[in-house]
Amino acid sequence: MSLPDESARRAAWSAYWATGGLHSCVGSFEGNYGGAIGGFWREVFSRLPATPLRALDLATGNGAIPLMLWEQRGQGGALTVDAVDLAQLAPKWHRPDQHAAIRFHAGVAMEALPFDDASFDLVTSQYGFEYARRDAALAEALRVLKPGGTLALVMHHAGSVLVQVGRAELSHQEHLLAGEGLLACAEAVIPWFAQARRGVDPGQFPMARGARAAYNAAIERLLARIGAGAAPDLLVEARDWTHQLLASVGTDPAPALEALRRYREAMVAAGLRTAELVSHALDEAQAQALVASIRHTRPGADVRCEPLSQAQGLLGWGLVLRAG
Ligand SMILES: C[S@@+](CC[C@H](N)C(=O)[O-])C[C@H]1O[C@@H](n2cnc3c(N)ncnc32)[C@H](O)[C@@H]1O
Incomplete structure (x- = not known):
């Protein structure tokens, strides 16, 4: 199947999110945060400083990552999250009175983020970053990330069970x-x-x-x-x-x-x-090229990109950039 143009992609994802699913692999993962993927995020979030946190989630869909972050860090008003996606969104769980610290920005491409330089302590994406034009998306993610901030990405792996x-x-x-x-x-x-x-x-x-x-x-x-x-x-x-x-x-x-x-x-x-x-899943060489680009832009930073797997097999790449 050939890849469609941007408006068809946006329409397909908007229709999907309108059905109210929390994330894009509802058939593959129970709930939101099980297994190796949940473990990856818990580890990332547990290592963040206990100071007030401003986070950005890229290609957020119906906000699986903002919800998890809010559940772990949302108490006490010390968290704000901006969550962007190219598509229209319908996060059923989001109550503006209860989750005022989480703002969704539908129709926003991660290659052109409407945020100032160095505004976020944490930039995340789950099965989303790799869907963009990667050079432009990486430049934007690193532009808005504060020096010393954390970038954490779960990305599709070309050899994963999801791709198979x-x-x-x-x-x-x-x-x-x-x-x-x-x-x-x-x-x-x-x-x-x-x-x-x-x-x-x-x-x-x-x-x-x-x-x-x-x-x-x-x-x-x-x-x-x-x-x-x-x-x-x-x-x-x-x-x-x-x-x-x-x-x-x-x-x-x-x-x-x-x-x-x-x-x-x-x-x-x-x-x-x-x-x-299938087409955006990264093979080993592409994952390493991404790591090299990050190291080039942020020399001295600690960047790791490792396969995430559990009993069913390989689920994706987990990439983390932390201050060196
Ligand atoms: C597989 S879904 C992941 C959604 C969510 N992060 C999750 O874990 O459930 C991929 C999302 O990427 C979004 N997307 C694709 N290209 C994008 C871009 N260039 N900028 C922003 N969002 C994009 C799609 O609209 C879709 O919602």
Whole structure:
């Protein structure tokens, strides 16, 4: 899948955040802060000085990192957070009266931050920094970070389980959305299901019989793919959803066709986000190049970038810059 332009990316992420998810890997991580990723952030936050803290979260989404920071450091008015993202956001948990110290800035690119030089003690990003034009985003992150401040990034790793699953899902999405795929075949049978509900026997029409045979063949191919075993959740979900949709068709085919259109649209948007994840994941050389750029701009600083893994496998890179 080719990468879309900026307005399509912004629209896909805005639609995703509008559904209210706290972070972008809801299928992969329980809650917000489990496992190696949660451990990384707790370690970073625990080493911050106990003085009032001004933090900036880049590509924040619905604010998973600001929420965690607020839970650990938000008591006593010693924390303010600015959280930026290119997309429109809908953090359900954010109560302006309760979380007045956390300000969301939607529609803001991290390559052009609307903040003064050296304004933040902490700059963070979780699976976000790598989505930007990295040279420009790094220059901006280091510009707004105070001397002696901390930069902490969790980034996608080219060898991670998330990327492996992402690649498999992209292939499944392509299969489902193809001309001979399940969704197109379901679309073709829906009007005949509606005819049957009206008491007309579709079996008398060659076109209906052809549509039914094509649908059955699509299901057979889908089952073979599910059996092949590579990250089949999406396929199983699509099969079950389509079964239910066909069972729900009434005498008017329009509602089912509209539901199918929306399902297909959501799948295209999910594919776009997955394609971004896969294409922005950093390999070892790219991660080391990022470390070298930081060292070049902040000579003497302590910069570490290490793989983050847990029982399921590799989850990403954890990069931390602290004053040397
Ligand atoms: C994978 S999500 C991560 C969101 C959040 N940090 C989390 O952990 O749930 C990536 C986010 O990066 C945002 N994004 C992509 N490019 C960006 C840019 N150049 N500037 C700001 N945000 C960007 C997208 O809109 C999306 O919300």
